Amino acid sequence: MFMGEYNHSVDAKGRTIVPAKLREELGETFVITRGLDGCLFGYSDKEWEKFEEKLQSLPLNNKTARTTVRYFLSGASQCEVDKQGRILIPANLREFAGLEKDIVFIGAANRIEIWSKAKWDECNEEYDDNMDEVIADMESLGFNL
Amino acid sequence: MFMGEYNHSVDAKGRTIVPAKLREELGETFVITRGLDGCLFGYSDKEWEKFEEKLQSLPLNNKTARTTVRYFLSGASQCEVDKQGRILIPANLREFAGLEKDIVFIGAANRIEIWSKAKWDECNEEYDDNMDEVIADMESLGFNL
DNA sequence: ATGATTATATTCACCCATAAACATTTGCAA
DNA sequence: TTGCAAATGTTTATGGGTGAATATAATCAT
Numbered sequence: 495m496f497m498g499e500y501n502h503s504v505d506a507k508g509r510t511i512v513p514a515k516l517r518e519e520l521g522e523t524f525v526i527t528r529g530l531d532g533c534l535f536g537y538s539d540k541e542w543e544k545f546e547e548k549l550q551s552l553p554l555n556n557k558t559a560r561t562t563v564r565y566f567l568s569g570a571s572q573c574e575v576d577k578q579g580r581i582l583i584p585a586n587l588r589e590f591a592g593l594e595k596d597i598v599f600i601g602a603a604n605r606i607e608i609w610s611k612a613k614w615d616e617c618n619e620e621y622d623d624n625m626d627e628v629i630a631d632m633e634s635l636g637f638n639l
Numbered sequence: 640m641f642m643g644e645y646n647h648s649v650d651a652k653g654r655t656i657v658p659a660k661l662r663e664e665l666g667e668t669f670v671i672t673r674g675l676d677g678c679l680f681g682y683s684d685k686e687w688e689k690f691e692e693k694l695q696s697l698p699l700n701n702k703t704a705r706t707t708v709r710y711f712l713s714g715a716s717q718c719e720v721d722k723q724g725r726i727l728i729p730a731n732l733r734e735f736a737g738l739e740k741d742i743v744f745i746g747a748a749n750r751i752e753i754w755s756k757a758k759w760d761e762c763n764e765e766y767d768d769n770m771d772e773v774i775a776d777m778e779s780l781g782f783n784l
Numbered sequence: 785a786t787g788a789t790t791a792t793a794t795t796c797a798c799c800c801a802t803a804a805a806c807a808t809t810t811g812c813a814a
Numbered sequence: 815t816t817g818c819a820a821a822t823g824t825t826t827a828t829g830g831g832t833g834a835a836t837a838t839a840a841t842c843a844t
Contacts, residue, residue, distance in 0.1 A: 495691060497672075497715035499731050503803065507821070511802060530705065576822075579801080600713035603695055607709070621706055629675070631703045637693060639675070648793065652831065656792055724791080727831065 495519075496601030501611065503595055508588055509580045513599050516606055517579060526587065528569035532613050534583075534591045536573075536606040583608075641746030646756065648740055653733055654725045658744050661751055662724060671732065673714035677758050679728075679736050681718075681751040728753075 500513035512520065525542040529535035537545055549566060552559040569590065573581040583593060596611035609617070621628065632638075645658035657665065670687040674680035682690060694711060697704040714735065718726040728738060741756035754762070766773065774784075 497670075497712045497717070498729070499713045505804070509822090514801060530699075531702070578823080582821080600709065601715070602708055602712050603691075617706075617709075621710060625675075628703055628706060632707055635697060635701065635704060637697060637704075637707070639690075650794065654831090659791060721833075723833085730830085 495603060496606050498601045500599040502597055502599060504583065504588070504593055504597055507582070508585060509582050510597060511579050512575055512581055514579065516599060516601060517575065520575075520606070522575050524573055524575075526571055526573055526581075526583070526608065527566050528587070528590055529607055531617070532591060532609070534587055534593075534608040536608060537604070541604050542570075640748060641751050643746045645744040647742055647744060649728065649733070649738055649742060652727070653730060654727050655742060656724050657720055657726055659724065661744060661746060662720060665720075665751070667720050669718055669720075671716055671718055671726075671728065671753065672711050673732065673735055674752060676762070677736060677754075679732055679738075679753040681753060682749070686749050687715075 496516060496519060498513075498515060500516070502510050502513065504510040520536065520538050524536055524538050526534050526536040545566075549563050552563060554560055554563070569587060571584050571587065573583075575581055587593075591608060592610040592613060593608065594610065598609045598611050598614040600607045600609065600614075641661060641664060643658075643660060645661070647655050647658065649655040665681065665683050669681055669683050671679050671681040690711075694708050697708060699705055699708070714732060716729050716732065720726055732738075736753060737755040737758060738753070739755065743754045743756050743759040745752045745754065745759075777783075
């Protein structure tokens with residue numbers, strides 16, 4: 495179960511150190527791809543397989559399904575952690591998520607997420623402002639603390 | 640069942656002693672995360688699992704659900720009580736809850752809460768002022784003393 | 785009360801994760 | 815081949831995390 499928030503940075507070559515705590519569970523190789531809300535998703539090889547299967551099972555006569563498959567698979571990249579604990583984030587994904595210098599890794603249950611610090615902060619502010627509303631909405635999903 | 644109020648302090652590195660009474664029930668490892676109303680929540684590993692399951696079961700196509708999962712999981716930190724009874728409160732959580740020097744642990748049924756002393760005092764004052772009103776409101780939730 | 789025991793607070797020193805700069809290799813194109 | 819850029823590897827410095835030691839306060843039993 496991934497959890498926590500880790501502030502990191504990407505170097506001039508687009509590499510970044512994977513937080514040691516997350517690395518333990520991610521392993522030496524894992525997969526990153528486009529995520530939702532402007533971040534990247536990262537899955538351990540095992541979790542990625544599950545995700546792949548879900549995509550495989552989609553009915554491809556459905557255009558929305560085709561689009562979804564393209565979205566996640568075209569963005570996917572197999573990452574190898576080097577001896578210094580770093581990965582290279584492909585240029586297209588960096589651009590997609592607006593990653594330049596300061597980035598944030600967060601654990602999110604079965605996956606990790608990579609955010610540009612700016613977007614992450616924004617996302618949090620927004621949440622703080624609508625907190626009561628969000629929590630109330632959650633009730634309708636059957637969620638209670 | 641957690642209960643009681645304990646005044647403590649955090650050191651320069653962000654560590655604090657976990658009240659001995661709470662430690663008995665929390666165990667040697669437990670989880671803290673963002674809470675509501677500006678405090679932190681702390682769960683025993685067992686209670687945390689229950690909470691995790693709730694989060695896992697949320698539908699991730701729902702944006703509100705994603706936001707909520709991010710809120711609690713990005714804030715979560717597995718704490719290990721060291722030989723001296725201390726835990727490290729991660730910097731992001733300290734900032735979130737405004738923990739600097741004087742803090743208050745309180746027991747709150749299935750979880751503990753960690754407050755900055757300032758916020759806790761304020762919270763209590765507010766309650767004292769609106770006591771009658773609050774208790775009356777509780778009736779609509781089916782609560783009677 | 786008094787001393788013994790346990791809990792809490794504070795300080796210091798060390799080590800490892802990270803950041804950042806620099807060096808080397810590889811692949812490609814002129 | 816030669817030069818360049820991208821990718822990969824190495825090195826060093828710093829600061830945050832971690833453990834140990836000591837000081838102070840609170841609790842308990844005699």
